[in-house]
């Protein structure tokens with residue numbers, strides 16, 4: 678068997694359909710491009726239409742198949758609409774990546790119910806609802822991949838983890854519960870755990886050069902993360918290659934968590 682054919686059997690996403698929430702920016706944008714270039718037809722879900730259209734336009738210009746759905750994952754109705762409209766683009770998905778997230782982290786004493794509810798809805802409830810929307814179908818067809826994006830704060834308190842850390846810790850538990858339910862039917866459920874990646878999400882921290890340098894120094898690789906650092910791990914977790922990997926948290930953090 679040639680190396681090209683062997684690699685394709687392991688990693689090609691040709692013929693697969695993927696839905697990536699938050700795929701119009703940052704880490705999700707990097708994952709969207711990776712899945713599309715590996716052969717998947719990708720539907721990107723977020724709120725802002727201009728960013729969505731730009732993302733899909735760039736992918737199509739590179740010869741990829743992509744579509745977008747504008748929806749607010751901060752409401753159950755928005756998630757329902759997103760779930761149905763995303764499946765209408767290329768058919769029911771084989772791969773779901775839950776990357777949309779919000780990072781509202783007031784000091785614990787000032788953390789009010791609004792911040793708590795928004796955080797839990799976007800970061801945790803939407804992934805649960807989308808899993809419920811697509812997971813049983815994946816299980817029925819005998820193949821599926823669910824990938825959640827969590828955080829260092831799922832594992833340790835760090836720069837005012839607040840409700841954000843709670844939502845990400847629960848998201849890792851959700852991955853394990855989903856893995857327990859659907860892995861016997863070919864649906865693996867895992868999480869990718871970033872370190873610090875300079876994106877619009879953490880603009881406040883990114884604009885402080887000293888803190889950025891201090892965070893880079895805490896890694897083993899010696900730099901902070903880039904969106905493209907997630908490409909290989911995302912394709913692996915979305916592909917046939919990872920069929921015996923489920924319920925796991927894969928740290929893509931340059932060694933940050935073990936330093």
Ligand SMILES: NC(=O)c1ccc[n+]([C@@H]2O[C@H](COP(=O)([O-])OP(=O)(O)OC[C@H]3O[C@@H](n4cnc5c(N)ncnc54)[C@H](OP(=O)(O)O)[C@@H]3O)[C@@H](O)[C@H]2O)c1
Nearest residue numbers: 699702703704723724725749750751777778873874876878
């Ligand atoms: N950057 C880091 O250092 C870091 C570290 C650990 C974990 N993470 C996690 O990685 C994921 C991606 O973060 P990022 O840094 O790449 O952030 P980002 O660049 O700000 O991207 C966030 C994405 O989520 C979408 N989104 C946010 N709220 C939404 C809503 N209510 N409905 C629909 N879409 C929504 C955004 O699009 P719209 O605004 O247009 O809706 C955007 O596409 C998040 O889950 C985050 O918690 C990031």
